[in-house]
Structures are given as C-alpha cells and as structure tokens.
Amino acid sequence: MTETGDRGPVHPVVRAAITAAAARFGFSETPRLDAELLMAHALGTSREAMLLGQLNDPAPDGFAALVERRAAHEPVAYITGVRDFWTISLAVGPGVLIPRADSETLLEAAVDHFRGTSGPATILDLGTGPGTLLFAALAEWPRARGLGIDASEQALEYAARNARQLGLAQRARLERGDWLAGHDERFDLVLCNPPYVETGAPLSPEVRDWEPAAALFAGAEGLDDYRRLAPQIATALAPGGVGCIEIGAEQGPAAAALFRDAGLRVNIRRDLAGHQRCLVATS
Structure with a gap:
C-alpha cells in the first residue's frame, strides 16, 4: 500500500513491498520467490542485483499491478515473460507450456548417456513448445544441430524468437507437425515432453x-500420446542414440511397457524429488 505524506505519495521500500506481496501468495509453493521475481521485473533488473543492492529503494509504481495478476493465479513466467531452464533463459507467454525444473531430468539423462563422447550430432525435440529442451541441448552441445516439431503455431513463434535471442537460429529447424508424421530422419538424441495428464485430473x-x-x-490414463510416440521414436533413433521422454510420477511402468513393446530398451530415471520423471530409451 502507498501512503501519502506532506510531499505526496510515499512508496514502501522494496523489502516491505515484497513481504506484503508474498503474504498474498499463500496458494503458491514459493510465495517469497514469486514476489521477488515480480519485483525484480518491475525494477528492470535481476533478482540477484535487487537482493544485493536495492531492497531499501522505493518500490516502483508498476509492482502493485503485477501483484494483482499473480494474486489471480496467473503464472509468474507469463507475467515476467521469461523462464530460466538448464543453462538458458526462454521467452514464454500464454499459449506455451511453461518450462519446469523437473524436465531438466531429461537433459541430465542425455548428458549421462553421451558422457565421454563428442555428444550427439543431431537432436530432435518432439513437442518443442518455446524450444525448451531443444535449445537447452544445443547449448550443451555446441556442434550439434536440431529439429523442433510442435503442433502449435503460437508455440513455434515463441521458439523462433528464442532461437534468435539465444543465437541458435542457424543450428535449429522448427516445423509445425503431428509428432513425427511425414519424417523418416534418424537422430542421435530424441527429447520429448508430451502431454501426459489424465483427462479430468485435478490441477x-x-x-x-x-x-x-x-x-x-x-486421455483417461494420460497415455494416449505415448502410444503414438513409442513406435515413432523407435524408428527415429540412430544407432547408439537415446530417447529421453518425460513421464508423470505414476506412469513409469505403463509408459515403459509401450516403448519396450516398440522394441526399445528402457530405464526409468527419477527427478531430484525422487519421482519417476524420464524414460531413457535405447535401441
């Protein structure tokens, strides 16, 4: 809240405004972090710079509007327009799936698979969204080239923007498509974070x-896209390649069976919270 003094409005300092905002975000798992990220965005600086040197500055006028948006449950990433993932930062907004730290498990699995080698030369990201997994992998392996496919034109617009901002446009192709329909290429690394939430599940x-x-x-079991993807990924893997496919925490056995039925060897990798998160598939 802004108070009024003899010389006009008196704004709370950044520190107090963050505390007040965090108190309104009780629905969030990270209320303080949410408030800090919004404040840094309002200040036009990084969270780190704000915490180190601006906590006693006056809170900017625009912060209150950002707080109202977050209080209405709008995701922080949509409000700030950016999300960090792996070693990169991505532009995001309504119409694209927000990158999550759990998905970094797929990159960890890929890094382990190619450890001690020159890494993958070719990378495929199915359902690339804003380019999350594809660009993280291209940043990890600077000599690789990649293809990102998505059914959403809006998501691909974000991906193209991110490719330019990250300096990856010359190494990444982006195509609108229905998974791998119409493609017969093979790739050293296939990444995929498909839809896997059961229809009607509480969110x-x-x-x-x-x-x-x-x-x-x-679909009802959250497995519909895995059924389509398993045979397609099996044929898309180059010799010695690996597929890293995200799964829901309870889907490991059922999803793995579909990929084994397609002729792949499958291991399940857990995320940092101990949840099943990634199918690691090899031919």
Whole structure:
C-alpha cells in the first residue's frame, strides 16, 4: 500500500513491498520467490542485483499491478515473460507450456548417456513448445544441430524468437507437425515432453486456467500420446542414440511397457524429488 505524506505519495521500500506481496501468495509453493521475481521485473533488473543492492529503494509504481495478476493465479513466467531452464533463459507467454525444473531430468539423462563422447550430432525435440529442451541441448552441445516439431503455431513463434535471442537460429529447424508424421530422419538424441495428464485430473488454477490444455491432457490414463510416440521414436533413433521422454510420477511402468513393446530398451530415471520423471530409451 502507498501512503501519502506532506510531499505526496510515499512508496514502501522494496523489502516491505515484497513481504506484503508474498503474504498474498499463500496458494503458491514459493510465495517469497514469486514476489521477488515480480519485483525484480518491475525494477528492470535481476533478482540477484535487487537482493544485493536495492531492497531499501522505493518500490516502483508498476509492482502493485503485477501483484494483482499473480494474486489471480496467473503464472509468474507469463507475467515476467521469461523462464530460466538448464543453462538458458526462454521467452514464454500464454499459449506455451511453461518450462519446469523437473524436465531438466531429461537433459541430465542425455548428458549421462553421451558422457565421454563428442555428444550427439543431431537432436530432435518432439513437442518443442518455446524450444525448451531443444535449445537447452544445443547449448550443451555446441556442434550439434536440431529439429523442433510442435503442433502449435503460437508455440513455434515463441521458439523462433528464442532461437534468435539465444543465437541458435542457424543450428535449429522448427516445423509445425503431428509428432513425427511425414519424417523418416534418424537422430542421435530424441527429447520429448508430451502431454501426459489424465483427462479430468485435478490441477492447480494457475495450470488449469492458464496453460494450454493441448500440452497437458492425454486421455483417461494420460497415455494416449505415448502410444503414438513409442513406435515413432523407435524408428527415429540412430544407432547408439537415446530417447529421453518425460513421464508423470505414476506412469513409469505403463509408459515403459509401450516403448519396450516398440522394441526399445528402457530405464526409468527419477527427478531430484525422487519421482519417476524420464524414460531413457535405447535401441
């Protein structure tokens, strides 16, 4: 809240405004972090720079409006327009799935697979969204080239923007498509974070009401897209290659069986919280 003094409005300092905002974000798992990220965005600086040197500055006028948006459960990443993932920062917004730290498990699995080698020369990201997995992998392996496919034109617009901002446009192809339909190329690394939420599953309002349903839901069991992807990924893997496919925390056995039925060897990798998160598939 802004107070009024003899010389006009008196703004709270950044530190107090963050504390007040965090108190309104009780629905979030990270209320203080949310408030800090929004404040840094309002200040036009990084969170680190703000915490080190601006906590006693007056809070900017625009912060209150950002707080109201977050209080309405709009995701922080949509408000700030950016999300960090792996070693890169991505532009994001309504219409694209927000990158999550859990998905870094796929990159960790890929790094382990190619450890001691020159890495993959060719990378495929199915359902690339804003380019999350593809660009993280291209940043990890500077000599690689990649293809990102998505059914959403809006997502591909974000991906093209991110490719330019990250200096990866010359190494990344982006195509609109229905998974691998019409493609017969083979790749050293196949990455995929498909829809895997069961239809009707309860979700938090910031996911349910804001993120694209087409990137979330995959039938009554959440397995519909895995059924299509398993045989396609099996034929898309080059000799010695690996597929790293994200799964829901309870889907490991069922999803792995579909890929084994397609002729692949499959291991399940857990994320940092100990949840099943990634199928690691090899031919």
